[in-house]
Amino acid sequence: MDFELDQEQQMLAKTVSDFAKNESPVERFRKLRDDGTGYDPAVWRKMGELGWLGVPFVESVGGFGGSFIECAIVLENLATTLVPEPYLASVVLGGMTLARAGNATQHESYLTPMIEGESTLALAYSEAQSRYDVSAIETTATPDGSGYRLLGEKVWVLNGHRADHLIVSAKASGGVTLFVVPREAEGVNVTVAKTIDGQEAAFIKLDNVAVADDARLGEEGSGAVVLDRTMDYAAAAAVAEGVGIATTMLQMTVDYLGTREQFGVKIGSFQALQHRAVDMYAESELLRSISMASMVRADEEDPRTRRGDISAAKYQLATGGIWVAQQSLQLHGGIGVTDEHDIGLYFKRMYALNALFGDQEHHVARFASEPSSF
Amino acid sequence: MHAVMNLTFTEEEDAFRQEVRAWMQEAMPEGLRRAAQGAGGLNFEESVEWHKLLYAKGWIAPHWPKELGGTGWDATRRFIFNEELEMVGALRISVLGLSMVGPLIMQFGTEAQKQRFLPKILRGEEFWCQGYSEPNAGSDLASLRMTAEDAGDHFIVNGQKTWTSWAQNADWIFCLVRTDPAAAKKQNGITFLLVDLKTPGVDVKPMLTLGHAPAFCDTFFDNVKVPKENIVGGLNQGWTVAKALLGHERTLLALIGPSRHVLHKLKHIASTKTVNRRPMLEDPKWRAKIARLEMRFRAHLMVSYRALSDQQKGKMPGPEASILKLVGTKLIQELTELAMEVMGENSLTWYNEGVCAPIEESIGPYFCYERSATIYGGSNEIQRNVIAKMILQLPSR
Numbered sequence: 031m032d033f034e035l036d037q038e039q040q041m042l043a044k045t046v047s048d049f050a051k052n053e054s055p056v057e058r059f060r061k062l063r064d065d066g067t068g069y070d071p072a073v074w075r076k077m078g079e080l081g082w083l084g085v086p087f088v089e090s091v092g093g094f095g096g097s098f099i100e101c102a103i104v105l106e107n108l109a110t111t112l113v114p115e116p117y118l119a120s121v122v123l124g125g126m127t128l129a130r131a132g133n134a135t136q137h138e139s140y141l142t143p144m145i146e147g148e149s150t151l152a153l154a155y156s157e158a159q160s161r162y163d164v165s166a167i168e169t170t171a172t173p174d175g176s177g178y179r180l181l182g183e184k185v186w187v188l189n190g191h192r193a194d195h196l197i198v199s200a201k202a203s204g205g206v207t208l209f210v211v212p213r214e215a216e217g218v219n220v221t222v223a224k225t226i227d228g229q230e231a232a233f234i235k236l237d238n239v240a241v242a243d244d245a246r247l248g249e250e251g252s253g254a255v256v257l258d259r260t261m262d263y264a265a266a267a268a269v270a271e272g273v274g275i276a277t278t279m280l281q282m283t284v285d286y287l288g289t290r291e292q293f294g295v296k297i298g299s300f301q302a303l304q305h306r307a308v309d310m311y312a313e314s315e316l317l318r319s320i321s322m323a324s325m326v327r328a329d330e331e332d333p334r335t336r337r338g339d340i341s342a343a344k345y346q347l348a349t350g351g352i353w354v355a356q357q358s359l360q361l362h363g364g365i366g367v368t369d370e371h372d373i374g375l376y377f378k379r380m381y382a383l384n385a386l387f388g389d390q391e392h393h394v395a396r397f398a399s400e401p402s403s404f
Numbered sequence: 405m406h407a408v409m410n411l412t413f414t415e416e417e418d419a420f421r422q423e424v425r426a427w428m429q430e431a432m433p434e435g436l437r438r439a440a441q442g443a444g445g446l447n448f449e450e451s452v453e454w455h456k457l458l459y460a461k462g463w464i465a466p467h468w469p470k471e472l473g474g475t476g477w478d479a480t481r482r483f484i485f486n487e488e489l490e491m492v493g494a495l496r497i498s499v500l501g502l503s504m505v506g507p508l509i510m511q512f513g514t515e516a517q518k519q520r521f522l523p524k525i526l527r528g529e530e531f532w533c534q535g536y537s538e539p540n541a542g543s544d545l546a547s548l549r550m551t552a553e554d555a556g557d558h559f560i561v562n563g564q565k566t567w568t569s570w571a572q573n574a575d576w577i578f579c580l581v582r583t584d585p586a587a588a589k590k591q592n593g594i595t596f597l598l599v600d601l602k603t604p605g606v607d608v609k610p611m612l613t614l615g616h617a618p619a620f621c622d623t624f625f626d627n628v629k630v631p632k633e634n635i636v637g638g639l640n641q642g643w644t645v646a647k648a649l650l651g652h653e654r655t656l657l658a659l660i661g662p663s664r665h666v667l668h669k670l671k672h673i674a675s676t677k678t679v680n681r682r683p684m685l686e687d688p689k690w691r692a693k694i695a696r697l698e699m700r701f702r703a704h705l706m707v708s709y710r711a712l713s714d715q716q717k718g719k720m721p722g723p724e725a726s727i728l729k730l731v732g733t734k735l736i737q738e739l740t741e742l743a744m745e746v747m748g749e750n751s752l753t754w755y756n757e758g759v760c761a762p763i764e765e766s767i768g769p770y771f772c773y774e775r776s777a778t779i780y781g782g783s784n785e786i787q788r789n790v791i792a793k794m795i796l797q798l799p800s801r
Contacts (some may be wrong), residue, residue: 031417031480032410033713039409099409284796296799304792305785311796312727319706319724326411342699350703397699398691 033322039103046082046107056372059112063228068192069114078147083121087129092142098263102270102325109274112375114229116150119189122267123260124151127197131208131247131256140195140210152193152213154184154234155257162392164199164206164257169236171200171207177242178202180209180217183235190232191222197247198236199257204250206257209241216240227382228375262340265387266328269321269343272351272383276314279358279376283307286362303361310357313350320346337400341393347383348390355380411709413480420481424488431457432492440493443755443765444617448573454494455528465502465526472510473526479715490661491668493766500570501525501532503656504649505578508596512637512645521576521598535565535579535599535623536646543786545580546591546643550625552581559583561599561628567780571621572610577601580642587640594642598634605629615773616755657781658708658728659736663701666736666770669763670694670743676761677746684746697739704731723795730787733777740771 035043054073062068077083085100087093094100101122108117121144128141128151143149160166169182180200190196196211196218211218217239220232248256284307287298297303324343330336355377359366366373388396413421432440432454439450446454458464466482468474477485489495506525509517524530541548550563561581568577579597587593601608605628610621637645671694677684684690708728711721744751744767753760754768778784792798 031413031709031713031716033710034717035409284798288797288799295801298798299801301789304796304798305788307796307798308727308730308788308791311791312730315707315724315727316700316703316731319710320703322409322710323411323702323706326409339702342702345696345699346703394692394695394699395688398688398695 035099035103039100042082042085042100043103043107045080046104047110049080050107050111050113054108054111054113056111056375059114059228059375062114068230069116074115074150075147077115077117078145083117083125083147084145086121087125087141087145090134091129091137092145098266098328099325101263102266102321102328105267105270106274106321109271109379110278112379116152116189116192118264118267118271119152120144120150120193122263123153123155123188124193124195124197126263127153127208127256127260128210128247130259131252132210135244136210136247143194149194150189150192152187152189152196152232153260154187154190154196154198154232155260156185156187157183158185162261162388164261165254167199167201167206169198169200171202171209171241173203174240177240177245178209180211180236180239180241183233185233186223186225187232187234190234191220191230196234198234199253200236202250206253207250208247208253208256209245210247211236211239211241211245225382227378229382261387262336263328265340265344265393266321266324268383268387269317269324269340269347269351272347272380273314273318273321275376275380275383276317276351276354279354279373279380280307280310280314282373282376283310283358283361290363306357306361310354313346313354317343317346317351317354334400338397341388341397344388344393345390345397347380348393351380352384411706413484417480417484421484421488424485427461428488428492431461432494436494437492438762441766442762443769444615445766445770446494447617448570451494452528452531455498459526459528464498464528465506467503468506468526469510472522479712483712486656487661487664491665493665498525498528498531500534500574500578501530504534505532505576505598508578508645508649509636511648512596512641514633516633517598517636530575531570531573533568533571533574533577533601533621533623535568535577537567538564539566543783545646546594548580548582548594550579550581551585552583552595552597552630554583555629557632559597559630559632561597561605561625561630563625565623565625566620568608568621568623569619571601571608571623574601577623578636580646583642584640591643592640594646595639596636596642596645597630598636599625599628599630603628603630613773614775615769615771617769617773619773658704658711658732659777660705660708660732662774663704663732663736663739666739666743667694667698667701669767670739670746673743673761673764673767674746677748690746693742693745697735697742700735701739704728704735707731726787726791726795729781730784730791733774733784736774736777740767740774743767744771 081094082104084093085096086098089095105117125144144151155164157167171178171180193213196213198209198211199206217237219235219237222230223233225231287303288296290297320343323339327336327339358373359377362373365371436450436454440446463475465473466475466477466485470476502525509521536545538548538550552559552561577599579599580594581597582593583595584593605626607624608621613619674684679687707724711725714721747764750760750764751768753765
């Protein structure tokens with residue numbers, strides 16, 4: 031039993047946290063949100079140079095042979111100042127899917143450049159009706175010559191409007207299958223949609239997009255298992271980010287309670303608010319603790335040992351994490367409900383994380399249906 | 405980069421768990437096992453029997469130094485041992501002696517006190533109770549009023565202690581008494597004093613608890629003569645001695661073993677019921693209800709594993725360990741409440757024989773007993789006051 035990060039991991043955490051604080055404070059997120067730029071490819075390249083984009087991948091594709099723990103460390107610390115570069119979308123959703131499903135040539139063409147910060151990826155898996163079920167899709171892949179034609183519509187594709195390559199799920203005769211599609215390919219129609227947390231995502235129409243056979247990742251029908259696995263990584267990633275959000279919100283709130291005065295005293299001296307703050311602390315430590323379990327479990331091959339803690343972690347985000355966000359806003363009073371104060375930006379990010387990769391009911395049902403947990 | 409973070413027990417630790425479990429299976433007489441799992445748990449005589457079995461095995465005081473009768477186990481093995489003990493529903497009776505006054509005597513006691521008291525605690529020959537709370541000194545413990553007047557080589561003690569759990573069976577009581585009523589700060593006028601309950605003038609009145617076990621008592625002191633050699637830690641140093649205890653075994657109040665135990669029980673009970681003519685455990689709604697608490701338990705378990713990981717390295721647990729009591733006591737209440745809910749009408753049963761399954765008979769009394777969990781050991785409200793001040797460093801008024 032050992033919950034301590036090793037020296038390299040601690041150093042990684044510090045480097046990322048320093049970067050977030052010094053080079054990408056919340057004002058940067060705000061500015062890029064307001065001018066419509068979203069994020070900066072130069073910063074993405076720098077993340078590649080620093081090695082952050084390759085932490086979970088093997089050396090042979092240009093990665094650093096770490097584990098998902100390193101990924102979670104980066105995500106948690108980037109979240110502390112809402113760094114907008116598409117780490118979750120590109121490294122976790124796109125990268126982890128490609129790493130598991132692709133062959134060496136595909137890794138070299140799509141994964142390695144992403145790790146170097148030269149390009150970004152997106153995963154187009156969700157459809158209007160599918161609601162957390164990666165197999166409930168209607169997009170089709172119809173054989174056409176030696177390749178396929180893709181027809182369908184994907185929703186809420188994170189980084190889908192900026193990614194160089196999309197990984198798209200579609201039903202082929204063998205079942206759910208994954209394909210790599212250049213975003214600029216003919217027939218790929220991207221509509222940008224704003225998200226609650228001040229970011230953007232894409233709705234993507236695939237209008238008989240022609241893809242060659244070598245764009246297929248793995249065998250026909252192998253996509254569902256891979257996506258299922260990616261969703262576990264993504265849920266663990268969202269929780270890691272949620273830890274960064276919750277701890278930051280708690281600290282901001284405790285600071286506010288210690289400075290704001292009413293009735294001639296610091297409001298943090300009121301017992302009702304102290305007790306609330308302690309309960310927030312408890313929820314955020316529960317979230318951090320189960321997040322540690324989920325980031326370790328994410329790399330487990332056996333779903334019976336992997337899923338339980340990941341669902342438990344996402345459930346804690348949906349309950350405790352959301353509660354911390356709500357109370358942080360409440361204790362800030364009126365200023366918390368203005369766009370000009372940062373606390374609300376974190377609040378909205380927590381809700382975005384809550385809605386992605388399985389909500390509370392989804393994970394309760396999944397946990398409850400696993401015989402291993404009973 | 406290679407991950408060293410590791411959330412599992414080692415093979416040796418798992419083997420240790422098996423060894424403990426196997427021994428408990430074998431060494432615990434059937435009667436004790438039934439009693440431990442039944443309504444009200446072990447009574448005093450049964451607890452003493454269990455204490456002596458553990459003592460004979462050398463396992464009665466894992467957290468004591470080896471030379472005083474401890475086992476020499478590391479923090480992880482102690483954690484595993486406690487969990488297994490709690491899983492059979494049979495904690496040691498002498499928690500107040502073994503985990504509270506024992507370690508304090510080791511830390512603050514004289515050589516004579518150590519030799520006089522520790523071996524008898526270990527062998528189960530003397531049992532202890534705690535005299536802290538008074539009718540008007542609960543959460544505000546420092547306002548206690550029981551007096552110890554200087555009468556040369558001894559004190560004359562007068563007053564009342566309450567919630568003196570197990571006093572009706574105990575031989576000794578460790579008390580906080582007021583020795584300097586004039587002290588400017590009320591904490592500075594308190595002494596930690598050991599009192600023999602057989603001394604003339606001591607009167608113990610047990611009271612029934614909601615769980616119906618006579619666990620609590622009122623203990624009255626009427627001109628009780630107590631030799632000064634029974635002071636632990638020096639005159640007027642009682643508050644310091646009492647505070648030292650707060651750091652000891654804080655993780656015990658996380659109630660990991662009891663929560664796991666109730667979770668097992670409630671699933672077992674659910675497996676014997678039907679909903680809409682189908683097994684209750686196959687009903688998605690009930691499964692979801694249980695799942696929510698089990699997921700909460702997992703998060704709580706990870707907080708206590710973090711504390712354990714620190715202790716294993718010989719470090720003090722981090723600040724997050726301060727939430728273990730808050731979260732664990734609330735969770736055990738929610739779990740016992742869900743067990744009642746799963747039982748449906750059977751949750752009406754109260755100390756019957758042959759009415760419900762014995763496992764169901766155990767739930768109601770335990771549910772009632774655990775209403776005290778959020779009150780004992782520093783009420784959860786007091787815990788929040790302390791965490792707000794010590795950890796979040798919020799301003800005081």
